[in-house]
Amino acid sequence: MRTLPSRQVVLARHIPGLPGPEHFRVESVEVREPGEKELRVRTLFVSVDPGTLARLGGVDTYAPALAPGEVIASAAVGEVLESRHPRYAAGDVVVGAWGWREHAVVGSQGLRKVEPGPPESYSAELGVLGIPGLTAWFGILELGRPQAGETVLVSSAAGGVGSIAGQLAKRQGARVVGIAGGPAKCRWVLESLGFDAVIDHRAEADLEAAIRRACPGGVHVYLDNVGGSTLDATLACMASKGRVVVSGLVADYGVPPSQRAGLRNTPYLITHRLRMEGFVVFDYAARFDVARAELRQGLRDGTLHHREHVVEGLASAPAAFAGLFRGENFGRALVRVA
Amino acid sequence: MRTLPSRQVVLARHIPGLPGPEHFRVESVEVREPGEKELRVRTLFVSVDPGTLARLGGVDTYAPALAPGEVIASAAVGEVLESRHPRYAAGDVVVGAWGWREHAVVGSQGLRKVEPGPPESYSAELGVLGIPGLTAWFGILELGRPQAGETVLVSSAAGGVGSIAGQLAKRQGARVVGIAGGPAKCRWVLESLGFDAVIDHRAEADLEAAIRRACPGGVHVYLDNVGGSTLDATLACMASKGRVVVSGLVADYGVPPSQRAGLRNTPYLITHRLRMEGFVVFDYAARFDVARAELRQGLRDGTLHHREHVVEGLASAPAAFAGLFRGENFGRALVRVA
Numbered sequence: 001m002r003t004l005p006s007r008q009v010v011l012a013r014h015i016p017g018l019p020g021p022e023h024f025r026v027e028s029v030e031v032r033e034p035g036e037k038e039l040r041v042r043t044l045f046v047s048v049d050p051g052t053l054a055r056l057g058g059v060d061t062y063a064p065a066l067a068p069g070e071v072i073a074s075a076a077v078g079e080v081l082e083s084r085h086p087r088y089a090a091g092d093v094v095v096g097a098w099g100w101r102e103h104a105v106v107g108s109q110g111l112r113k114v115e116p117g118p119p120e121s122y123s124a125e126l127g128v129l130g131i132p133g134l135t136a137w138f139g140i141l142e143l144g145r146p147q148a149g150e151t152v153l154v155s156s157a158a159g160g161v162g163s164i165a166g167q168l169a170k171r172q173g174a175r176v177v178g179i180a181g182g183p184a185k186c187r188w189v190l191e192s193l194g195f196d197a198v199i200d201h202r203a204e205a206d207l208e209a210a211i212r213r214a215c216p217g218g219v220h221v222y223l224d225n226v227g228g229s230t231l232d233a234t235l236a237c238m239a240s241k242g243r244v245v246v247s248g249l250v251a252d253y254g255v256p257p258s259q260r261a262g263l264r265n266t267p268y269l270i271t272h273r274l275r276m277e278g279f280v281v282f283d284y285a286a287r288f289d290v291a292r293a294e295l296r297q298g299l300r301d302g303t304l305h306h307r308e309h310v311v312e313g314l315a316s317a318p319a320a321f322a323g324l325f326r327g328e329n330f331g332r333a334l335v336r337v338a
Numbered sequence: 339m340r341t342l343p344s345r346q347v348v349l350a351r352h353i354p355g356l357p358g359p360e361h362f363r364v365e366s367v368e369v370r371e372p373g374e375k376e377l378r379v380r381t382l383f384v385s386v387d388p389g390t391l392a393r394l395g396g397v398d399t400y401a402p403a404l405a406p407g408e409v410i411a412s413a414a415v416g417e418v419l420e421s422r423h424p425r426y427a428a429g430d431v432v433v434g435a436w437g438w439r440e441h442a443v444v445g446s447q448g449l450r451k452v453e454p455g456p457p458e459s460y461s462a463e464l465g466v467l468g469i470p471g472l473t474a475w476f477g478i479l480e481l482g483r484p485q486a487g488e489t490v491l492v493s494s495a496a497g498g499v500g501s502i503a504g505q506l507a508k509r510q511g512a513r514v515v516g517i518a519g520g521p522a523k524c525r526w527v528l529e530s531l532g533f534d535a536v537i538d539h540r541a542e543a544d545l546e547a548a549i550r551r552a553c554p555g556g557v558h559v560y561l562d563n564v565g566g567s568t569l570d571a572t573l574a575c576m577a578s579k580g581r582v583v584v585s586g587l588v589a590d591y592g593v594p595p596s597q598r599a600g601l602r603n604t605p606y607l608i609t610h611r612l613r614m615e616g617f618v619v620f621d622y623a624a625r626f627d628v629a630r631a632e633l634r635q636g637l638r639d640g641t642l643h644h645r646e647h648v649v650e651g652l653a654s655a656p657a658a659f660a661g662l663f664r665g666e667n668f669g670r671a672l673v674r675v676a
Contacts, residue, residue: 054605061609227604246607253605262600266565267392267591269584269616271399276614278607 003030006103014058024318031103041078048333072100127332128306132160137291148173150220158185160332208233228261235265244276307331341368347438352396356592362656369441379416386671410438465670466644470498475629486511488558496523498670546571566599573603584616645669
């Protein structure tokens with residue numbers, strides 16, 4: 001064994017607002033041999049996650065900020081090239097969090113081995129079977145808890161979290177309404193995912209009125225991936241005792257507080273007895289295996305649909321990341337690295 | 339028996355923003371004799387409640403909007419003059435919701451008889467033993483649920499809800515910090531109520547920094563009576579898994595949504611896993627008696643302190659109401675009618 005020539009994407013400088021190409025740099029590196037209890041992996045796919053933006057702006061959140069020069073953090077799935085860990089062997093496929101690198105040396109902590117399958121099956125480990133799918137699962141089943149007959153509204157309904165969340169809510173017997181941008185996404189949400197109704201936010205001048213029309217009995221559970229004016233409009237449309245589950249606030253990321261839309265419909269919190277709750281899915285890690293097994297079963301029996309927005313090559317990752325904040329991805333955003 | 343000459347305060351016209359004298363009218367009326375199962379009462383005290391503003395602006399909330407010409411809604415305590423109801427007799431003192439009237443004919447629904455006492459004792463039935471005290475009770479013990487050692491922040495700490503909420507949180511072993519306006523209120527909160535610290539929002543240019551200094555370990559429970567920029571500043575200071583209990587949003591009442599401060603610190607909902615919940619205390623009516631008995635015991639044994647801001651005469655009620663939105667009341671706002 002010897003060092004392997006590889007490439008990685010690092011933070012060129014902190015991102016004060018929205019990301020652009022100037023904030024990233026592709027580096028050539030030599031990846032060392034694995035030490036004791038380590039593996040050397042070849043990356044197959046990495047994830048592109050809007051929630052990473054705060055860390056790239058130098059802000060500590062539930063994960064620490066990144067410093068310039070550090071490799072961009074993400075989930076990753078890859079093939080083990082060499083293993084010096086007894087539980088892993090060359091040829092195994094593993095999921096971890098080694099970020100935007102073509103090759104990496106990793107320890108076993110936080111690593112998960114996945115069942116062998118065709119190469120294209122591994123991307124799902126970062127999407128419907130990864131953090132987005134698990135976020136949908138715990139957001140709907142643990143926090144929102146829709147009852148049969150209730151109305152569930154999901155923003156970014158064609159995205160990695162929203163698409164799964166809506167389908168899980170349907171399984172609970174809820175009426176499910178999505179918000180998505182543009183006719184292609186809206187059609188997919190209705191026809192492939194089986195949502196009961198969809199709102200094209202690009203076609204609606206008055207989003208609040210559109211939500212009221214689509215949810216005449218009010219919204220019992222809102223799973224929010226967007227925040228901003230979409231969240232504010234929805235607050236005015238909630239049913240009494242409604243639950244707002246905040247899983248993402250893409251509209252607020254990278255925007256200084258003074259320039260955010262701001263929530264103004266707060267009096268509805270009282271008059272409609274609303275509960276609004278943010279969460280970080282890693283808090284539910286002890287139950288990931290149970291949730292993932294059920295999600296996997298849904299994929300196998302064809303009852304759970306998902307969609308991936310795959311761009312090719314590690315060097316495409318920064319542009320895909322920037323596109324998230326313009327709603328350019330249609331499905332879970334991933335990069336095929338090899 | 340015959341009709342009784344009386345006075346009442348009615349809504350002159352809907353209040354689009356903040357209240358002024360032009361929105362109210364004092365009327366002379368003749369109050370009829372009670373019918374079967376009715377009582378005629380002479381009012382002792384009525385309440386002055388910021389939460390009524392929406393209804394006076396023509397907005398249905400959990401209670402319907404008032405039309406011009408209708409008597410202003412409020413809690414009231416009064417003496418029974420004549421009774422045609424078997425459970426009540428002349429001389430009884432009752433609490434009800436007959437609003438800003440010197441005399442009223444009322445049915446028994448929603449009526450509560452109180453134990454005889456000196457005349458000045460009856461005001462507490464509308465304050466610490468009424469909706470404000472019960473709001474504090476359920477807000478702290480049912481929604482906020484502070485644990486020993488946690489930090490509880492209370493806005494309007496010298497008000498009818500905040501003053502009781504802070505004392506109840508102290509009983510749970512929490513460290514309690516208040517926000518109040520001006521040195522007199524702050525001194526009372528510290529010295530008489532026994533809060534651990536107090537922030538004078540009028541003396542602080544940067545409220546967020548002041549909250550951080552007073553709550554170095556973060557805020558575990560925030561009981562909010564104010565909303566607006568105070569709520570937004572507090573969101574940035576919450577501890578992980580913190581609970582924001584929204585019992586009132588005085589800063590947002592009477593302000594058009596586009597002119598409200600707006601909540602911009604929403605990303606903390608996710609990063610700090612915050613729960614924000616609004617409530618209406620009437621939802622807990624089945625347990626009012628239990629809560630009220632414990633609050634009453636606290637008054638009797640001198641462990642629970644309260645303060646009333648009493649203005650004299652029904653005609654003073656509109657000005658007292660307007661003063662609520664400028665923080666002029668120091669304690670629970672009431673009108674002594676007779």
